Amino acid sequence: MGVLLPDSLLRNDVVAVLAAFVAINTIVYVTLAVAKILPKLYVRDWLSTRNRRSETRSIDPDAPV
Template identity: 65%
Template sequence: MSAPLLSTLGILFPESLVRSHAFAVLAAFVAINTMVYVTLSVAKALPKIWVRDYLPRGYERAETRSIYPDGPR
């Protein structure tokens, strides 16, 4: 395809538009929005991390109440 045909279809923007301040602000907004979306998507795909699983339990009994006294607490 030739360049005049591409510009009439709206595929290419004129250089004055691409170098404008408003276009730069819009491009920055789109970039930040994309990064936020990717971060949220990756965080949703990963398994949940529970902080309490890695901390010592304060409510653990001193002795077992199981019928197997040598079993785990």
């Protein structure tokens, strides 16, 4: 009644290992896809930097500091 594989084959240890591998692989690819969608985060932006210039060195003198 719609069963393609016998129950004894589906309860085999090899099939369980394959199913675990597919599950872990799916989680990894979903994580990578979500990480690619999100904007990049730089630790350097969170830390205070003391070595920033107080004056602009741009060709445009009215450029923001």
